[in-house]
Amino acid sequence: MVEVRNRRERLREEATAEIKAIALRLLADGGPDAISLRAIAREMGMTAGALYGYFPARDDLITTLIADVYTSLVDRAEAARDAVPEADPAGRIVAWGETVREWAVANPAGFKLIYGDPVLGYQPPSEGPAREAELRACSGLVGLAAAAWPHAAASQTIGAPAWPDFDPALVDHVRGEFPDLPPAGLALALRMWGRMHGLLALEIYGHLGPRAQQPDKLYRAEMLDLVRSLGLRE
Known part of the structure; x- marks a missing residue:
């Protein structure tokens, strides 16, 4: 039996x-x-x-796919980050970004599922493995920004964001995990995310095309420029 x-x-x-x-x-x-x-x-x-x-239902399948894909990505990114000492915030940022790119190049469909066009009619659940993976990714990025904040704070004066400028659920999550991080630190995390994903999305969706013969080098240069803009050295 x-x-x-x-x-x-x-x-x-x-x-x-x-x-x-x-x-x-x-x-x-x-x-x-x-x-x-x-x-x-x-x-x-x-x-x-x-x-x-x-x-x-179709949405059950999509939710399972998102959970699998997101968890795979975050597992890889966290492992790469944690392989770099905490005393090296620049190296941890670069490791996270480059690992996200490597994963996305190997899994373009997965990248498009979680970061591309929304699935028509799909309503993501408010809890479960997919949501947990999303929150882990959020915490990972905000954690990188929080570690860089002592070096970057002096240069982050444009815009003067306040907590009401962000989604309340995001604010609750971030303030719960990083109580000492100011609103400008969350803004920094979102801008870091934009720089990590902007060039990568161009590559995954084929917009770099033949313009960049070595997109990995171009992406690394972007990551190095990012950490230097934060007053860090890789």
Whole structure:
């Protein structure tokens, strides 16, 4: 009996993995709206009803994909950051950024799923693994900004942001984890995110094209310029 159950579990895991792989390929080929349970069922030779036994609705599949993709990204970024001593905030920023790029180049469909066009009609859940991974990514970036803040504070005087300038849920999360960080520190984290993802999005969506023959070097130069602008040395 145990053997039969284990075999069923293994077959279910294999089918679930295939469903997710096909969904990501559909995303890569046709964008977010191409993800369809019926299309996946056709490709797998299953009925749509049988597929619903794995994912009751399209949104359940998308939520699972986001959780898997986001967790994979954050695991990699955190490991790269933590391999650099805390006494080297510049090196930790560069390690995080370059690891995000390496992951995105290897997983362009996943990058587009979490940072690209929204999936039409999809409502993300307010809790669960996908939300947890998103909060980990947020905490990671804000933590990098907080570590750089003692060096960068003097240069962050433009705009004078206040807490009401940001989403209340984001403010609650950040102030809970980094109570000493001022609003300008959160603004710095968001700008760091913009610099990490801006050039990367151009690359993933094909807009750099032949203009940059070595996008990895271009991206590293951007990261080095970022840390130097914060008064840090890599």
